Amino acid sequence: MKNTFLMILGLIMISFGRISAQNPPNPSFESWTASENYILLPTSWYGTNINYLNTIKYIGVTQESNQPYDGSYYARLKSGSITVFGTTYKLPGGLTLSDLYYATGASQFKEPKIKAGVPYTGRPTRLKGFHRYTRVNNDSFYISVLLSKWNVNKRDTIGYGRIIGSANVSNWTQFEVPIEYRSSTNPDTVNIIMMSSPVFSQNDLSKVQVGSTLDVDKLEFIMVDYFDVDFVTSGNPCTGGTLTFTGTSENVPAQSWEWKVNGQAAGTGNTLTYTFPEVSVATQFAVSLKGTSASLGSDEITKNITIYPKPNITISPQDPFICPGTSVTLTASGGTSYSWNTSGSGAQITVSPKEYTLYEVIGTDAFGCVNTASSMIFYHKLDTTRTTASFCSNGSYDFFGAELTEAGVYYHNLTSVLKGCDSTIVLTLSAIPAPSAEIEASALSVCEGSQVTLSATEGYTSYDWGLGATTTSLITFTPENTQKHYLTVTASNGCSASDSILIEVNSPSLTTESFAICSGDSLEIFGNWEKASGEYTEVFSNINGCDSTVTVTLVVHELPEVFDVTGGGNYSPTQQGQPVYLSGSETRISYHLMKEGEVVATLEGTGTELDFGIQGTGDYTVWAENPETDCSVMMTGSAIVRLVVSVDVIDGQKIEVFPNPVKDFVYISVPVASDLRIISSTGQILIQIPNFTSTQINLEHLDPGLYFVEVKTKRQPTMKKILKL
Structure with missing residues (x-):
């Protein structure tokens, strides 16, 4: 069946035409032609319109005149369907300069059966046209465009381009198909393919969305008709620096190059290396490049190139004085990055020289230009006074405002206001070991009314537990609430x-919970499965070890009353x-x-x-639910409803065939053993069962359509229609 369909698709009108230097044939679809076996199509184009023996018709392309973009007509490509010998196929609306097999075959590069397009030797850069599109579902x-050339016994691809669009376009909108060339050889043939749904192989036909519509008008090939030059710059744009300029041309190569700087000739060739003069401020130089092609004349471009002066790099403070044991922070400015002779980097460095020292920095600005700066640090030797002191190791020592x-x-x-640094005080500081005041508790969390013992390391002079200084390292008491307790110890030195500790005092807890279940269900309470309403109480130890009383209230709801499901048939x-x-x-x-x-x-x-009304084929049950308690129960019994069709009589008894229409299994009931046959609408016997008795037959493997059930006994035959979904 599918091979027959492909044969019909091949019956497309053959019409030859020539292409102009710029445009495809009949580019605005103003000319339309009909032939004996084909419905109207644009002259010089092939399409999916079929009129085979006046029995099989498909219109995928139509001539339209309502609001064309150009001229009087445009082409409308619309996806649709066609029925061939009882089977329905989906097809896109399609136009091509090649035969249809080539347009919708398995490969864009497969040799066509009849022709590969129309003669054409140009090398366009793109195909331009105008379109409107209405898609169905997610269609596109x-x-x-395919440019090719015959090579001995096969056709070579010279250039190819395509676009796939999925947006709805209600007004005429320009589209462009860029063409990518795979060979420098000129083509001898061009083909254009346009489809309202993309079909690249037989398998894609099932994806076509019936109703998707593509309107096209005013096709035009755009040729290479311009020549542009440009150049890029690299190197050092700083005063006295050297830059390299590299010229390029677009579309066609340049035959010669001419460079100028501020109007003065500077060189030839596509590359120029130029050293600029020294400048004290940012200065622009006009750099021009003129390129000449063999066929499209010349093009010139001028760019202003800025040459930048050296940055003004400074160091602050400049030439400072420092004293022994001090440091100074030097800050560089005027650049964006810095490198110091001390191997440091960044805008700032902190140094502590012990003699006269010269510090230098190299600064670089945002343009890559560099300069240097320096600062001399003057070191003064001072009078020195030495002293000693001590402090407890857990405290600090005040040294001229600094807490050591x-x-x-x-x-x-x-420091002297007149002389800078007059003298230096040198302090040798020692630390006296401090005592340890760490508190240990017999328990950090206790129940209300319990005692706690607090203790600390023995051997110190005094212990202050908040009750005054004592010599006791251990106390026992009953805390009344959760709070911190403090200790200060003093050693003989x-x-x-000091230290503190938090003692938490916990009270007994009481918890109540409520639950509801349906009659017949049970709930686990304190390890037992309970079914009766009531209160259940248990005493536990809570997470703190104190008493915790839990009371659970259980409510049991009755189920809805059970009734019988009746009816059906x-x-x-x-x-x-x-x-x-x-x-x-x-x-x-409910x-x-x-x-x-x-x-x-x-x-x-x-x-x-309750009356649930008339119901169709099916098995019915009823489920009762109390929306207030969420308790539910199934009603007893069920009702079975069946559609019985195609009833006939043999020997005074009924023949039943149901359901009808049928999706998978059909049930056939006969009064006596009979010969059974399932026959297609074309007369083909698909299933044959001798001595058949009542049972079901699986029709899942059959295609959707009309079939006949023939039941034949020795006395009489009976035939009924069934519809397979």
Whole structure:
């Protein structure tokens, strides 16, 4: 069947034409032609329009005149479907300069059966045109250009380009298909393919979205018709520096080059190396490049190149004085990065020289230009006074306003307003070991009314627990609430230390919880599964080890009353179904009619019988739910509803075929053993079962369509239609 369909697709009108130097043939679709076996198509173009023996028709391309972009007409490509010998296929609306097999075949580069396009020897850079597009679902349109040349026994690809668009475009909008060349050889043939849905192989036909519409008008090839030159710059743009300029040309190569700087000739060739003069301020130089091509004349470009002076690099403070044991921070400015002769980097360095020292920095600005600066640090020798002192190791020592916390040697300069540095005080500081005041507790967390013992290291002169100084390193007491307790100890060397500890006092706890369950369910409470309403109490030790009383209240809700599901039965195609009932109901209860596990209807209880109305084919049950308690129960019984069609009689008894239409399994009931056949609409016998008795038959493997069921006994045959979905 599919091969037959491809044969029909191949029956597309063959019409030859020539292409101009710029445009494809019939670019605005003003000329349309019809032939014996084909419906109207644009002259010189192939399309998906089919009129085969006046029995199989498909219109994928139409001539339209409503608001064309150019001229009187434009082409409309619309995706649709066609039925061939009972099978429906989806096709895009398509136009091509080649035969249709080539346009919708498995490969863009496969040799076509009839022709590969129209004669063409140009080398355009792109195809330009105008379009409108309306897509269905997530469809897209496709436009491609193929330039090729015959080579002995095959066709070589010279250039190719394509676009795929998915946006809805309501107004005429320009599109461009850029062409990428794979060979420097000129082509001999050009082909253009346009489709309202992209189809690259037979498998893509199933993805076509019926109804997607592409309007196209005014196609035009854009040729190479310009010559541009440009240049790039590299090197040092600083005073007295050298720059290198490299020229380039776009589309066609330049045959000659001419460079100028401020109007003066500077060199030839596509590269210029030029050393600029010294400048004291930023100065612009006009650099010009003129390129000449063999066919498109010349083009010239001028750029202003800025040459920058050396940056003004300075160091602050300049030539400072320092005293022994001090340091000075030197700050460089005027640049963006710095390198010091001390191997440091960054704008600042801190130094402590012990003699006269010269510091130099190299600064670089944002343009890469460099300069240097220097600063001399003058070192003064001073009178020195030495002294000693001590402090407790857990405290500090005040040295001219500085709080010292470590043993060591420290300096302080006494500065004269007139002379700078007059003298230096040298302090040798030692640390006296401090005592340890760490508190240990018998418990950090206790229950209300319990005692706690606090203790500290023995052997110190005094212990202050907040009750005055004592010599006791251990106390026992009953805390009343959660709070911190403090201790200060003093050693024989006069040093002291302090510590604190938090003692938490916990009270008994009382917890109540409530739960509800449905009758017949149970809840685990304190290790037992309880089913009865009531209060349950248990005493535990909480996380702090104190008493914790937990009381749980359990409420048990009754289930809805159970009633019977009634009704159901068979019905014919002239009926809508059979009614389904529930024998009784309770108020404030919701009753859900279930069909194969899904809720299809819900009624509120009235205290009487419920009528769920007429229902179609299916197995029905009813689930009752109390929305106030969330308790639910299934009603007893079920109702079965079946559609019975195609009923005939053999020997006075019915033949039943159901369901109809059928998706997978059909049920056939016969009164006596019979010969059974399933026959296609074309007369082909698909299934044959001799001595058949009532059972079901699997039709999953059959395509959707019309089939016949033939039941034949020795006395009489009977035939019925079934529709396979």
